[in-house]
Amino acid sequence: MFRLTQRDVYRANVAIAADNFKKPTIVLGLVCIEVLAIAGLVGFVLRGKNTLYVLAAIGVALYFPLIILSSMFISTYFAAKSLFKSDLNLQSDIRCSFSDDVVSVEMATGESKLLWNTFPKATERSDFFLLYLRKSLAYVIPKRVFANEAEISTFRELLRRNVSKTSLSR
Numbered sequence: 001m002f003r004l005t006q007r008d009v010y011r012a013n014v015a016i017a018a019d020n021f022k023k024p025t026i027v028l029g030l031v032c033i034e035v036l037a038i039a040g041l042v043g044f045v046l047r048g049k050n051t052l053y054v055l056a057a058i059g060v061a062l063y064f065p066l067i068i069l070s071s072m073f074i075s076t077y078f079a080a081k082s083l084f085k086s087d088l089n090l091q092s093d094i095r096c097s098f099s100d101d102v103v104s105v106e107m108a109t110g111e112s113k114l115l116w117n118t119f120p121k122a123t124e125r126s127d128f129f130l131l132y133l134r135k136s137l138a139y140v141i142p143k144r145v146f147a148n149e150a151e152i153s154t155f156r157e158l159l160r161r162n163v164s165k166t167s168l169s170r
Contacts, residue, residue, distance in 0.1 A: 001094045002145040009090060012140040015125050017052070017076050023087060030065060037061040078129065096141065098158055103131070105139065105165035116162035123167040124156070 037060040084090050092108035103114045119133040130138040146152045156168050 001093050003093050004090050004140060004142070006081060006084040008142055009084045010077055011125070012128065012130060012138065013076045013080045014073065015123070016136055016138060017072055019123065030063055030068060034061065034065060036066070037064060039049075053154060054058075057079075063079050074170055096139075096145075098155065100158070100162065103139075121165040122159045122163040124169050130161070131159075 012156070040060070089107040089109055095104075095106040097104045101115070103116065105112050105114065118133065119131045120134075123130045123132070127143050129141040129143070132138040133140065141155075143152055146155065159166050159168060
């Protein structure tokens with residue numbers, strides 16, 4: 001039995017967003033915008049345009065990626081905070097049990113037994129596991145709920161056997 005903290009929810013949301021951010025189309029889009037900004041900067045400099053335009057182009061070229069990345073973390077923080085405050089299940093005790101057949105989850109609003117094929121993907125982070133239900137929705141299993149490293153290793157093996165796509169530490 002465990003209880004998630006707002007920090008758990010935030011860190012899980014950041015991990016999910018980062019997994020989605022790795023998609024080639026998103027990265028390619030950001031690279032294209034950056035290349036266009038640098039090309040504009042070069043054009044302004046070569047034409048000897050107004051200093052204000054050159055500074056604006058430098059700002060876009062240098063700060064746009066930083067703005068995108070920081071907004072990802074800021075919006076994720078507020079989304080996690082809102083989700084945590086509004087979801088009774090996240091504020092209450094959660095009991096999970098795992099077998100080779102099913103994942104059983106008991107929360108404040110009910111319980112469910114899920115077949116492993118419900119989870120298309122599982123990933124491991126430094127202090128939790130994510131069992132994905134969809135691309136941007138996952139169960140968070142903090143590592144602190146395991147008694148020792150041997151239990152964590154056993155859980156990793158269970159995930160490898162039952163989830164088709166895994167990204168685990170060891």
